[in-house]
Amino acid sequence: MTKKLFTKKYSLHFNLQNFLRRKQVVVNSILLFTLAFYLTSLPITFANQPATKIPNVQFAPNPEKLIEKGEQLYQSGNFSQAVIVLQAAVRTYKLQKDNIYQAAALSNLALVYQQLGLLQEAENAINTSLNLLGWDVKDQKLKVNHQNSEPLEVLAQTFDIQAGLQLSVGQSEVSLTTSQRAEKLWQQLGNGDRVTYSRINQAQALRVSGFYRRALDTLQAVNKQLQTQPDSPMKVAGLRSLGNALQLAGDFEQSQQVLQQSINIAQNLKLPQDISIGEFSLGNTKRAAGDFASAIAHYQKAAEVAPTPFTKIQAQINQLSLLLETEKTADAKVLVPIIRSQLANLPLNHSSLYASIHFARTIKNLGGNQDIAQILAKTVQQAQTLGDRQAESYALGSLGEVYEQTQQWNEAQKLTQKALLIAQEIDASDIAYLWQWQLGRLLRAKGDITAAIAFYDAAVATLQSLRSDLVAVNRDVQFNFRDRVEPIYRQSVELLLQEKGENKPDLDKARKRIETLQLAELDNFFREACLNNQFxxxxxxxxxxxxxxxxxxxxxxxxxxxxxxxxxxxxxxxxxxxxxxxxxxxxxxxxxxxxxxxxxxxxxxxxxxxxxxxxxxxxxxxxxxxxxxxxxxxxxxxxxxxxxxxxxxxxxxxxxxxxxxxxxxxxxFTPQPLTKTNFNALAGGLSEIPKNEKFAPLPNVKNELNKIQKLGVRTTTLLNDQFISTILEKTINEQPYRIVHLATHGKFSSKATETFILAYDKRIYVGELDTLLKSRSEKRSEPVELLVLSACETASGDNRATLGLAGVAIKAGARSTLASLWNINDDSTAFFISEFYSQLTTGKTTKSEALRQAQIKMLKSDNYSRPAQWAPYVLVGNWL
CATH class of the missing domain: 3.30.420 (Nucleotidyltransferase; domain 5)
Incomplete structure (x- = not known):
């Protein structure tokens, strides 16, 4: 079970204005939960007015008034007082024996508990609500037949809330089932808007579970539905939720389009809160896409138009962190006192705690450790007051990091140990690994190498247990992989190689540790755990x-x-x-x-x-x-x-x-040599470049493909307008091709969304390549032995671009992949390919030796002897 930090984001809609009309449809009695999205930064709280002091409401006779007051308190971020009011409403409905409205009040109460970090209390409230509505929590079925729609509407929305709660604690598969259950009820009730929201919830649960393609397909279908709906606040929230989910899925371009549409509609409808939240989400997408200047501008806009303190301060903190990340220190220093003054006026709740922690961690590199320590120490006390143990752990560990920076090792160690103990008690693995790492650093600084290694080992083990969650959910880690994950592995290996004594250093453990890093890098590249095959x-x-x-x-x-x-x-x-x-x-x-x-x-x-x-x-x-x-x-x-x-x-x-x-x-993959008997190839390529692409022509591609055939390889050729994605997918299923040779432009990048192979009709991105090439496995048991990409290149200026090459090699499911690290002129490629296949078709050499002989032939020639011409070709995978 994992709990996300700095990352919960809830899109909520309230429609309680007519609640006092006692027999109105009960849909209005619930704080409409749409979806828990895991983005960077803090939880968003939608505040419309300041906190109000609550009188003694233990025996208040009018529960509708209590629900209305609870909504106001929730919107203002005063969750502690909202709990008191909603508990009173629950008691009053119970005395009135009004099960439906008591269930609705309990669902509202669950949302407030969730914002306070009281997840067990939230779960209990949800289960009580479901029981009141006739749902058997144990057998997961409805025990009664309701005669009207009111209880079913409350039940459907309670399922939506429950799905979000389940997702927030790492139960993605259970959350998916719950969202599907909600969708069926909404369909039965004929509520298309809520069907759409339930499907967005499902897409997120699919994404977290690692079902990348299914999640994207669901989101595309949702987008089509939203485009047909009239403009409304519900459509604004739906598009924003969709844009956030697309950003998580790595589809930044479409995420930007959808979020901008949401903002435009919000502007037309004059919804300042939705404009602010939309600008914030768009800033997150621009940031994830690497467009930092635009991201800062959107954060500024979000803060400018924000009608509530929480949305404003959240946008400002994200802006501050990005200013520091891009080394705009002067601008950052101007923003610091503005944020600090606003933090002091926020009501005490789960969101304000994390705002303080995030602010303190953001400014730690600006100096002023004493001030930062004071902020965090106060936050620890506030978290204890609220009973928010997750926030307490994060604040304690962050305070320990401040002491680490000032080399106060013993105090830092005590604070970090306490933070780790709390994280482990509440099963918050996604912060526990940070404190395990921190203890490893502290013990290393104190010279206790053996104990330091033990904590590094624990941190790596925790990261492994979180493998899917880290890449699919925890955007804080996703954003900072190089700062928050990679150093753990490298520092760990460095310690392992320092060990002295019998059978030390443990070389096998060291090399496996660095391999675990490489797998984590690939997971981070794909945003999903990708290496699950048998090797x-x-x-x-x-x-x-x-x-x-x-x-x-x-x-x-x-x-x-x-x-x-x-x-x-x-x-x-x-x-x-x-x-x-x-x-x-x-x-x-x-x-x-x-x-x-x-x-x-x-x-x-x-x-x-x-x-x-x-x-x-x-x-x-x-x-x-x-x-x-x-x-x-x-x-x-x-x-x-x-x-x-x-x-x-x-x-x-x-x-x-x-x-x-x-x-x-x-x-x-189980290595197996190519033999002449299984030499058959599917060869595709482009000598003509599609009009919408700016790549240079490849006039020698036809000659290249013809030479392969002349060397005795049985070949099916798809050239130019025949080399389109649909024909490629269809053809690859027709025969057990052992070689797939693609003579076309392509790019390997450190981002999966920019790693592709060019077909005549479209760019085939690495995620689609997986689906396209592996579709043959449904009809063909034989793997592709060799994938050749003869005109692709790594993205210039991208120091991690070869992650894309490794990613293509893995996603294609081929035993071996031959590709080039940079672009080579067309005629030298044709020469190399001819020599490579000439060596390979003798049947007396390995793929790696065939590559070697082809490169030596070029090296010894008059025309291709420079390293720029013969060196770029690399063989990834099986060398036999």
Missing amino acids: VVLDRVVDQDNPHTAIFYPIILENQLAVILKLPNKPLIYKNNVVSRQQVEQVVMQLRKDIVQPEKTKKVKELSEQLYNWLIQPIADELKTSGVNTLVFIPDGLLRNIPMAVLYDGKEYLIEKYALALSPGLQL
Whole structure:
């Protein structure tokens, strides 16, 4: 069970003006819950007026007045007083034996409990409400047949509220079932608006559960429904909810369009609160898309038009954090006192606690640790007053981090241990890992390496248990993967390699730890846990079947470049160079920049030789005496951006000595060599570029595809207007193609939404590639042995773009993927492809050796000898 931090966002609508009309449809008696969305920052509370002091209402005779007052208090953020009022309403309805309105009041009460972080109380209120309405909570069925629509409407809305509560505590599959139950009731009642909301709830639950494609399909259908509805406040909220969900799904372009439509309608209807919230959501989408200037502008707009203090301060805090992230420190310092003064006037509730914590954590790098400590210490006391243990844990841990910064290790450790204990008691794993990591850092600073490793191990284990939630739900982690997740793994490996004693350091644990990071990076790339297939461990492949293959694990750490080498049937070998991460990355980035410029061959050799001396030279003797002829690299960090083939020993390139391949991790699809008997290929490509695209023509594609066929590969060819997504999907199901060769433009990016392959009718994005290529598995049991992408390239200026290449390799479900790291001219590609298939069709060589021979042929030629021309090709996955 997980609880989200800084991330709950509720879109609520109230329609209680006519509540005093006693027999009006009961739909008006519930605070209409639409959906819990997990975005960055704080919970939104919709406040229309300031908090009001409540008289003694224990025996108030008019429960309708109490509900009205409870709504006002809820809107103003005064949740503690709202609880008192709504509890009184529940008691009064109970005395009146009015089960329907008592159930409605309990559902309202559950919403308030949820905002206070009292999740067990919220669940109890929901269950009591359901029982009053005749729903059997244990058997999950309706025990009575209601004769009119009133109880069914309350029941449907209670299900909507329950679904949001279940989603907020990590029960995504249960939440999906509850939302589906609500949808059926709304359909029965003929309420199309509420059907739409229930479907949006379902899409979010699907997304959290990892059903990415189903979630997107549901959202697309919802969008069509919303477009047919007349403009109304409900449509505004529905579009906003849809835009938020699309942002979570990574579809930033459509998210922006839908959110802007929501804002436009809100402006026409003169709904300032909805305008403000829409601008805030649009700022979040722009931020996620990397358009920081626009995001700041939207946050400013949200704050300017906000009619309530909570929405205003939330937008300002997000603006502040982004100003600091983009190093606009002067602008940030102007905003700090404005936010600080407003925080003091907020009513005490779950939202105001997190506003204070988020503000304190945001300004921690501006200095003023004493002020920050005072804010957090006060927040701890307020959280204890409210009984909000989750907020108490977060405030305590954040205060411990302040003491860590001032090197007050003992005090920091006490606070962090207390924060961790609370997080574990309430099963808040998504903050527990932060405190485990923090304790690891503190113990490391105190010199207790063994204890520090234990806490790092615990943090990694917690992250693993949260794998799906982190990528699909927790936007705070999603936004800050490089700051809040990646360092845990790297610091952990650094500690493991420092261990002394018998059988230390534990090299196997160290390399598995860095692999776990690489899997987490891919999960973060796809926004879903993506590697769930059955794989074979590389060590077993090498030890049992490939005695001439070595596995190479370079690891970039803060103050060293570590190398772990696996030779067949031998213990792991560890070498390291004392060189800083900045030095390594500087050399790699310069090499990547220079290698594509043909006139810089001399400079490329100098940089390549430096990398060779760091990576290969320390274990060159072991490699030579082992008799291996193939190196499989599992490259780390920026090392993925350069081909290992180009490493230079002063006389020869590495490709001249060894066949080379890359692997995304320590495991791969069961390796199997290609044989002449299963040489059949589906070849597609574009020599003509669609009019709406700006890529350069590829005139040699037709020649490239013809050469493959002439070399004896049985080929089905889809060229130009035949190379469209629907024909590709249909054709791939017709035969058990073992090779899929795509000669077309494409881009590998660090964002899944910008990683695609170009077809004649559209861009096929990496998520669709998964669906398209794996659709064959429904009819064909044979996997694709080799996927060739002969004209794709990594996005320029994107240091993590090769995540896209690894992502395509995994999503395609192919045993091996051959691709290029940068764009090469059309004729050299045709030459390379011809040589590669010529080697492959002999049936006497591995895919990695075929690649090696083709590259050497280019290297030795007069026309293609520069690294820019022969080096970009890499083989990912099975090298046999």
